[in-house]
Amino acid sequence: MEIPxxxxxxxxxxxxxxTLDAAARRLRLxxxxxxxxxxxxxxxLGRVLLVRSKPVRATDAxxxxxxxxxxxxxxxxDALMEFGVDAPSDRRVSIALAVNADSLATWFLPxxxxxxxxxxxxxxxxxxxxxxxxxxxESGTVMGAVTSQAAAVAGCLVRPLGLMRYQxxxxxxxxxxxxxxxxxxxxxxxxxxxxxxxxxxxxxxxxLVARGVDPDLPPRHYVPASNxxxxxxxxxxxWGMLPGFQCDAELERGELVRIGGAPIDVPLYWxxxxxxxxxxxxxxxxxxxxxxxxxxxxxxxxxxxx
Numbered sequence: 001m002e003i004p005x006x007x008x009x010x011x012x013x014x015x016x017x018x019t020l021d022a023a024a025r026r027l028r029l030x031x032x033x034x035x036x037x038x039x040x041x042x043x044x045l046g047r048v049l050l051v052r053s054k055p056v057r058a059t060d061a062x063x064x065x066x067x068x069x070x071x072x073x074x075x076x077x078d079a080l081m082e083f084g085v086d087a088p089s090d091r092r093v094s095i096a097l098a099v100n101a102d103s104l105a106t107w108f109l110p111x112x113x114x115x116x117x118x119x120x121x122x123x124x125x126x127x128x129x130x131x132x133x134x135x136x137x138e139s140g141t142v143m144g145a146v147t148s149q150a151a152a153v154a155g156c157l158v159r160p161l162g163l164m165r166y167q168x169x170x171x172x173x174x175x176x177x178x179x180x181x182x183x184x185x186x187x188x189x190x191x192x193x194x195x196x197x198x199x200x201x202x203x204x205x206x207x208l209v210a211r212g213v214d215p216d217l218p219p220r221h222y223v224p225a226s227n228x229x230x231x232x233x234x235x236x237x238x239w240g241m242l243p244g245f246q247c248d249a250e251l252e253r254g255e256l257v258r259i260g261g262a263p264i265d266v267p268l269y270w271x272x273x274x275x276x277x278x279x280x281x282x283x284x285x286x287x288x289x290x291x292x293x294x295x296x297x298x299x300x301x302x303x304x305x306x
Contacts, residue, residue: 003065005072007041010034011049011062012069016094016124018055041065067140070096071275074143077121078278092120095283098137098145100130101197102164103268105226106245107294108146111286119279129200130268137271143280144272146287156271161288162295163265168207169247169256170239180239180259189213189259193238198224203241203264211261245294268295 014023014034024031042049049062058066077093099108104127112123126136130148137145137153152158170192175181178192190213194204199222208215221237223229230246233239239259250256270287272280 001045003045003068004041005069007037007044008065008069009073010037011041011058012066012073014038014050014056015058015062015066020052020056063140070094070140070143071273074275074277074279081119081278092122093279094122094124095144095279096124096126096136096142097283098126098128098133098142098147100133100146100148100268101127101224101226101229102243102246103130103146106243107290108287111290112283114286115283119282121279129197130266131202132200134271137273144270144283147269147271148266149271150267150269153271155274157274158269158271159284159288161268161270161291163267163297164243165296166203166241166243166264166266167247168204168239168259168261168263169233169242169251170259171234171236172254172257174236174239175257175259181257184211185260186211186213189239190217192218193221194218195221195223195229195232195238195240197226197229198222203266204239206264207241207261265296 010023010027013026014020017023017026020031020034020038024034027034029037038050045061045065047061048059049065051057051059073093074095097112104125115121116123124142126133126142128136130146133145134147134149134153136142137147137156146161150158150160170178170180174192178188179185180188180192182188189208189211194208196204205215208218221232223232223237226246229240230242233242234250234256241264242256247256251258268291270284270291272284
């Protein structure tokens, strides 16, 4: 049994684009031709590969084929680079990465910009909480991820990036109103509104537990965008945990105040497919450089194999 690369690539494009029509436009084919390619691949492998929903999604067997297509595309790119041949503009290799929102909003993108200056690639970024980004690696959706998971995902390499430190902060008027700046502030925390990123954001909950406050008592705002989350706190909607990138300057100017309690350090790791790809290694290198500038206490150690 063989998996033709052109058919596997077609399936990957369909998954990336979400519909047969969009994939057809990208591949410069008719939707009928794209559909026939998918059916031919399913017939050859004896498996249903695509659920034709809106958007389409891959079956478990289809996910394995898409992962293979992306790995082959990456290896093809690396080989062409060794030959000194640039990829055509419509065949730039697409690198899918997963990253947490706070990293994406602060230190992550400058590293990718430096890589894109030297390599003909495009990035397909998937954003999720750092506790869940490793799931994109496990499913084969992405080639690399910033994650809080220290244990290597099967078939991946892992290396530490550093610590992102979060502090509990609030606007001065908000802190005064809820008496968060009086005594230990615990009585005020029980009623003061909290800003959460989403319903999987446990940082504020962890802070309340550490302060001895029932985390289910305070009312909550949900603001699922990193910069908007920080803006909501600065505008006085509620208190929340912010990394230094988003609060140090405001704390110095008195536009935010600390409301007590120990900071929370979130360790971040970089995981990538174990392909020993020069392109993936270049991305990992630039991310490590940026992490040393931006994160706390980065550790330099040998990357470990899954």
